[in-house]
Amino acid sequence: MAVGFLARSRIVAPAGWSRWLVPPAALSVHLAIGQAYSWSVFKPALEKSLGINGTLSAIPFELGIVMLGVSAALFGTRVERNGPRWAMFVATCCFSAGFLVSALGVVTRQYWLVILGYGVIGGIGLGIGYISPVSTLIKWFPDRPGMATGIAIMGFGGGALIASPWSAQMLNAFGVTAAAAGQGTTGIAKAFLIHGLVYAVFMSMGWLLVRVPAEGWKPAGWDPSTVASRALVTTANVSARNAIRTPQFWFLWVVLCLNVTAGIGILEKAAPIYQDFFTAAASKAALASAAAGFVAILSLANMAGRFVWSSTSDRIGRKNIYRCYLGFGALLYLAIVLTTNANKVVLLVCTLLIISFYGAGFATVPAYLRDLFGTFEVGAIHGRLLTAWSTAGVLGPLIVNAIADAQIRAGHTGPAKYILSFSVMIGLLVVGFVANELIRPVESKFHEPAALRQGAGLADRGRS
Amino acid sequence: MTEVRERIPVDEPGNRAPLMVLAWIWVLAPFGYGVYELVVKIPALFGS
Numbered sequence: 001m002a003v004g005f006l007a008r009s010r011i012v013a014p015a016g017w018s019r020w021l022v023p024p025a026a027l028s029v030h031l032a033i034g035q036a037y038s039w040s041v042f043k044p045a046l047e048k049s050l051g052i053n054g055t056l057s058a059i060p061f062e063l064g065i066v067m068l069g070v071s072a073a074l075f076g077t078r079v080e081r082n083g084p085r086w087a088m089f090v091a092t093c094c095f096s097a098g099f100l101v102s103a104l105g106v107v108t109r110q111y112w113l114v115i116l117g118y119g120v121i122g123g124i125g126l127g128i129g130y131i132s133p134v135s136t137l138i139k140w141f142p143d144r145p146g147m148a149t150g151i152a153i154m155g156f157g158g159g160a161l162i163a164s165p166w167s168a169q170m171l172n173a174f175g176v177t178a179a180a181a182g183q184g185t186t187g188i189a190k191a192f193l194i195h196g197l198v199y200a201v202f203m204s205m206g207w208l209l210v211r212v213p214a215e216g217w218k219p220a221g222w223d224p225s226t227v228a229s230r231a232l233v234t235t236a237n238v239s240a241r242n243a244i245r246t247p248q249f250w251f252l253w254v255v256l257c258l259n260v261t262a263g264i265g266i267l268e269k270a271a272p273i274y275q276d277f278f279t280a281a282a283s284k285a286a287l288a289s290a291a292a293g294f295v296a297i298l299s300l301a302n303m304a305g306r307f308v309w310s311s312t313s314d315r316i317g318r319k320n321i322y323r324c325y326l327g328f329g330a331l332l333y334l335a336i337v338l339t340t341n342a343n344k345v346v347l348l349v350c351t352l353l354i355i356s357f358y359g360a361g362f363a364t365v366p367a368y369l370r371d372l373f374g375t376f377e378v379g380a381i382h383g384r385l386l387t388a389w390s391t392a393g394v395l396g397p398l399i400v401n402a403i404a405d406a407q408i409r410a411g412h413t414g415p416a417k418y419i420l421s422f423s424v425m426i427g428l429l430v431v432g433f434v435a436n437e438l439i440r441p442v443e444s445k446f447h448e449p450a451a452l453r454q455g456a457g458l459a460d461r462g463r464s
Numbered sequence: 465m466t467e468v469r470e471r472i473p474v475d476e477p478g479n480r481a482p483l484m485v486l487a488w489i490w491v492l493a494p495f496g497y498g499v500y501e502l503v504v505k506i507p508a509l510f511g512s
Contacts, residue, residue, distance in 0.1 A: 018480060024487035031491055155491070161498030205490050209483075286508075293509030296502045 006207075008083030013211035019140040019219070021209055026133030026152035028206035029088050032199045033095055033129040034159015036064055039118075041167040042188065045176045049185045050111055060102070060118035062394065067123025069390025072131045076383025077240055079128060084136045088207035091129030092200055098122020099196030107189035130156065130386065133206075134366045135379030139213055142375075143222045145367040146318070150310030153363040157303035170194065232319055232439070236447040237376030244384055246442050248372050251435045256365055257388035258432035259325055262333070263358025264396035265425040266351055267302075269404060269418070270295045273351075277341040277415050297348075298355045305356025310363035318368040322436045325357040325364075330429035337422050340415035362389070372442055399424070 004010060039061035046057045079087040098121040105113025133152050141148035174187030218224065224235070243249050266273065271291040279287070313321040332350040339346050365385065370378050403421040412419075 016480075018484060021480070021484060021487055024491045027491040027495075031495060155495075158495050158498055161502055162494045163498075165498070165501040202490075202494075205487065209487055289505075289508035290510075293506045296505040297509060299502055300499070300506075 006082070006086040006089055008085070008212060011083065011085050011211050012214050013217070015214070017211055019213070022133070022137060022140050022211065023148065023151045025084075025088070025206045025209040025211075026137055027155040028209070029091055029129045029132060029203055030152050030155030031159045031162060032203045033091065033126050034156040034161075035163035035167075035195070035199070036061065036068075036122075036126055037157075037160035038164040038167060039064075041164055041171070042191075045171055045188050046106070046114070049176075049188060050106070050109060052111060056111070060115050060122075063115060063119030064123035064126055065393045066390050067120055068126040068130060069387045069393075071124040071127030072383035072386040073127075074383075075124075075128050076131055076380035077377065079131055079383065080135060080240075080377050080380045083212060084132050084210045085207045087128050087132035088203065088210060091125045091132055092203040092207060094121050094125030095129060095203065096125075096196045096200035098125060099192045099199065103189045103192035103196065106185045106192060109185060127383070127386070129203075131379050131383045133210065134382050135375065135377075136210065136212055138366060138370050138378055139375055141219075142224065143219050144311070144314045145370050146313040146321075146364055147307070147311040149366040150307040150360075150363040153310070153366075154303050154306035154359075156362075157299070157306055157359055161299060161303065167191065167195070232317070232441055233371045234374055234441060234447075236442075236444070237374035238372075238381075238442055238446050239448060240377040240380035240384060242446045243369075243373050243377070243381045246446050248439050248442050249381070249385070251439045252365065252368060252372070253385055253388045254435040255322060255326070255432045255439075256361060256385060257392045258428045258435070259322075259329075259358065259361035260389055260392035261396040261399070262329060262425045262429050262432070263302075263355060263361070264392065265333075265400050265421055266354055267298065267358070268397045268400045270298050270351075273418060276413075276417055277347060278344060279414065294348075294351075298351060301352040301356040302359040305359040306363035309356060309360030310367070313364045313367060318364060318371050319436060319439060321360070321364055322368070323433065325361055326429045326433040326436055329354055329357045330426045330433065333422050333426045333429065337419055337426070340419075372439070376448065 039058075043054065043057040046052060047054065098117045098119075101117025101121060102114045103117075105111060105115075105117055134149055137148040137152055138145045170191045171187065174190050176187035176191070238246070271288075271294065274291040274294040275287055278290070309321060309325070332354050336347060336350050341347070366378065366382050369381050369385065373381055400421055403424065404417055407417045407420055
């Protein structure tokens with residue numbers, strides 16, 4: 001395929017192009033790559049058929065999340081320069097190829113190929129795919145950037161919702177069961193192969209449909225000065241290179257990292273938390289079903305929060321909404337610590353809100369970056385910020401599991417197992433709250449020069 | 465004599481309605497399936 005077809009200049013929207021065609025393009029990518037969070041569906045089958053342990057079978061996912069942050073940081077500037085079609089196309093190729101290489105690895109019993117395929121190649125697809133539509137959506141929806149990025153990033157949460165039952169049903173159809181030890185690898189290989197092909201087709205809607213707005217385009221009736229009048233919102237632009245030299249970037253890095261870690265505090269142990277808090281079920285099976293329902297409703301909250309709270313941030317401002325995620329989140333954790341299993345409704349409401357804030361933290365951060373650093377290289381800056389996610393994604397579960405294991409060894413049972421880890425989460429959220437309070441408008445010395453800014457802005461609009 | 469006016473189909477917003485419908489169905493159909501599969505698990509939470 002000619003490079004020209006993927007070039008930014010080839011996807012400048014003609015007059016009359018509806019901006020509401022851009023969210024489905026973004027969702028085509030995010031709903032696909034969100035599959036990453038359903039990797040656990042494959043774990044038991046891989047362990048039984050290849051004879052590996054749980055630690056090994058988790059490596060492709062863990063490496064994928066690390067590669068997500070690394071590749072988003074490394075390729076962010078190139079994504080910004082080459083445009084969303086190029087980025088979505090590359091993400092499609094990498095993500096699909098990851099599955100195909102994994103299929104080869106399984107069928108030949110070379111597990112390192114699964115790690116290379118899903119973890120490294122697929123992980124690069126995750127990173128490039130995750131940031132691919134962000135700056136384009138912000139430019140199409142300058143009046144509602146939180147809502148626009150909320151839709152796309154909600155898709156990432158929805159990806160696992162789709163893939164989890166779909167993959168499980170497919171494995172089942174191919175006769176792959178978690179129970180049968182030493183079974184063949186053909187079924188898993190077929191499932192990986194079909195995943196790769198189906199995702200390639202599904203994601204293609206993204207790079208075929210995505211368009212960037214023409215130079216000087218703005219939504220009908222929208223006045224840019226109304227946005228710039230808000231505190232923290234700048235009309236200047238900061239390059240990605242300069243952004244990482246500002247304290248604002250690192251304060252936001254801390255905010256995202258700690259908000260993610262606090263969410264993992266519940267997500268990582270959702271089912272056992274429920275089972276330890278409410279042991280008085282009619283039977284073990286009923287308790288397990290209820291715990292599965294708890295996990296399901298948390299997933300819905302995670303997804304809905306991305307859209308609802310991120311859209312709300314367009315009205316009340318980004319700093320205020322993060323005050324809510326972090327400050328109110330800490331109070332919710334405190335409520336759980338104080339009430340423990342006294343009231344199921346309190347636990348449900350608190351955990352649902354905490355997880356909705358967790359998801360919303362991801363969805364709102366691109367708009368926060370736009371407010372602070374302008375639209376010039378917001379995608380590249382977002383890519384660098386996602387290293388906070390990778391860090392939290394690895395450290396968060398380690399901390400949570402280490403504390404929980406220590407509490408079990410200390411003889412704690414029931415809700416007492418989690419009191420210390422929830423208290424740690426309160427502390428982390430308070431630190432995040434302080435970091436958010438320290439965020440001020442970026443100093444003008446970091447702004448692109450005025451003449452260059454004007455040119456860059458024009459060029460930016462031209463290419464965007 | 466009828467005046468022939470040049471029209472550029474791609475610039476007509478109305479022509480994109482089928483594309484708009486297809487694009488949203490493309491993403492909402494699997495999304496709806498995922499949400500359905502999730503929602504059916506929730507009643508168990510309130511049954512125990």
